[in-house]
Structure formats: C-alpha cells, structure tokens
Amino acid sequence: MRFLTVRYEGQQRVAIEAESDPHQLGFLPPAFSSLLDVIDAGDEVPAPVEWAVFDDVQLLAPIPCPRRNILCVGMNYCEHSIEFSQSGFDTSATTTSQPEFPIIFSKFGSSVVGPGEIIDLLPHVTSQVDYEAELAVLIGKQGRDIPVDKAMDFVWGYTVINDVTARDRQKRHRQWLLGKTPDGFCPMGPRAVTRDEVDLSDTRLTCYVNDELRQEANTRELIFSVPEIISVISEGFTLQPGDLIATGTPAGVGIGYDPPRFLKPGDCVRIEISNVGILENTFK
Numbered sequence: 008m009r010f011l012t013v014r015y016e017g018q019q020r021v022a023i024e025a026e027s028d029p030h031q032l033g034f035l036p037p038a039f040s041s042l043l044d045v046i047d048a049g050d051e052v053p054a055p056v057e058w059a060v061f062d063d064v065q066l067l068a069p070i071p072c073p074r075r076n077i078l079c080v081g082m083n084y085c086e087h088s089i090e091f092s093q094s095g096f097d098t099s100a101t102t103t104s105q106p107e108f109p110i111i112f113s114k115f116g117s118s119v120v121g122p123g124e125i126i127d128l129l130p131h132v133t134s135q136v137d138y139e140a141e142l143a144v145l146i147g148k149q150g151r152d153i154p155v156d157k158a159m160d161f162v163w164g165y166t167v168i169n170d171v172t173a174r175d176r177q178k179r180h181r182q183w184l185l186g187k188t189p190d191g192f193c194p195m196g197p198r199a200v201t202r203d204e205v206d207l208s209d210t211r212l213t214c215y216v217n218d219e220l221r222q223e224a225n226t227r228e229l230i231f232s233v234p235e236i237i238s239v240i241s242e243g244f245t246l247q248p249g250d251l252i253a254t255g256t257p258a259g260v261g262i263g264y265d266p267p268r269f270l271k272p273g274d275c276v277r278i279e280i281s282n283v284g285i286l287e288n289t290f291k
C-alpha cells in the first residue's frame with residue numbers, strides 16, 4: 008500500500024493512493040491524521056471514507072513530526088565510504104576501507120520538511136551544504152535486541168529522505184549532529200510505502216542536481232543490510248513504532264568531487280527510489 012500525508016481543506020489527513028488510479032486519493036477517517044496513527048493501528052487500518060484527486064491536496068512529509076530523532080547510518084555504501092574518507096571532511100578518517108561496524112548518528116525530527124518545500128541554505132551558518140539521497144526505513148513495532156533473522160518483521164515500510172548536510176559544521180565540530188540537523192535539512196517523501204512494495208535486493212536509487220545525475224546505486228550494494236542495521240541499533244535500545252532509519256547514501260555527493268560541488272541558491276535536488284517515489288526540493 009502507498010500512503011500520503013497531505014493538507015486537504017485546511018486539515019492534515021492521511022490518504023491511500025488507489026491501486027487502479029494513482030491520481031485518486033482515498034482519505035482515511037479524520038482520526039487518522041498522521042501516518043503514526045496508521046502504523047500504530049497495525050492490521051486495523053480502516054478503509055477510505057472520502058476521495059479526492061492529487062491536484063486538490065498539498066503534499067506533506069509522510070511523517071511531518073517524528074516522535075523522536077531520525078536515526079541515520081553513515082558511510083554505508085562502499086564507494087561513498089571511500090569518497091568521504093578521502094574528502095578531508097571526515098575528522099575520524101583513519102582508513103579508506105569500509106567501516107567495521109555501522110556508524111550511527113541522528114537528525115532531530117524538527118529538521119523534517121515535505122516534498123516541494125524550498126530549503127534555506129542558511130548562509131549565516133554554513134557555506135557547504137551537500138545532498139545525500141537515502142532510502143529510509145519506517146519501524147512498525149516496538150522491539151529491542153532484535154536478531155538479524157527477525158529484523159524484517161519490525162519494518163513497516165519505506166520512504167525517501169535527503170540527508171542534507173552542512174559539511175563545514177560536520178568537519179569543524181568533529182561530530183555529525185550540528186551539520187545534519189539544521190531546520191529544513193531532512194526533506195522527506197513524497198509517500199511512504201509498505202514493506203511489501205520494496206525489494207531490498209534490487210531497488211534503484213538516483214539523485215539529480217538540476218537534471219545532472221550525481222548519485223546512482225542499488226540497495227543491494229548497502230554495506231550493512233537493513234536487517235543488520237536494525238539489529239545493531241536495537242542492541243540495548245528499544246525501537247518504537249514510527250522510528251525512522253535513513254540507511255546511508257551512495258557515492259556522488261558534493262564532497263566527492265574535486266573541487267567539491269556544494270548546493271547553491273536555485274539548485275533543485277531530485278531523488279528517485281524505485282517504487283517509492285521522487286523527492287524534489289529547491290534550495291534558496
């Protein structure tokens with residue numbers, strides 16, 4: 008199933024895209040105003056009570072206000088791991104090889120914005136804003152110490168995230184939070200799809216800046232798989248329904264170029280993940 012969080016007639020609503028016609032949206036009852044309500048309902052998701060077409064709604068991030076920080080995996084595609092280590096922006100770089108254990112950090116939920124929103128480059132705090140196309144996992148049920156072979160049972164579905172990063176802040180402060188979590192630095196959407204819609208062994212991910220292809224990969228190339236990531240994060244830490252895990256970005260980010268190619272006012276970043284959707288945002 009494919010879910011949208013939208014603004015419709017002044018209200019935030021959750022809608023299902025009709026399988027027969029993706030332009031037709033079926034709104035869930037108003038009590039389901041957030042995708043978090045849908046995730047919490049498990050198998051008890053009600054049928055749509057009202058229908059509209061795409062043109063009648065404003066798309067929002069699938070989860071505009073996450074309950075907690077968004078968990079993120081760093082350096083989880085081999086070629087990106089090498090480009091980041093060699094870029095001079097990785098203050099922990101000791102080797103050009105891939106990490107032995109997953110690198111986990113987070114972005115505050117307050118950084119989330121929706122598809123199509125214009126993102127402020129915040130020139131008073133950074134001059135080195137970069138893009139990172141990523142598949143994000145939505146956790147569907149509570150769990151701790153989850154074994155790898157059970158981890159997919161905890162996946163509700165997926166969405167698209169741009170893990171926007173201020174590289175100068177990431178480098179200067181010798182940690183990742185300040186560079187990762189400014190307002191607007193987590194565009195998300197346009198939709199969330201349930202687990203059955205995505206084949207992790209063969210899902211293509213691309214990122215364009217102003218129609219120039221910058222990143223291209225397949226989720227089968229992840230260094231640490233989705234089940235491995237969930238298992239490691241949940242060691243002694245309880246994952247909750249609605250938690251988001253951004254799984255890492257492939258090679259081709261701005262700092263992978265020499266000289267680096269940071270985002271400029273007017274740039275449009277378009278991320279496409281097969282069968283999940285196209286997330287597009289312009290920067291100012």
Ligand code: MG
Nearest residue numbers: 139170255256
């Ligand atoms: Mg990232």
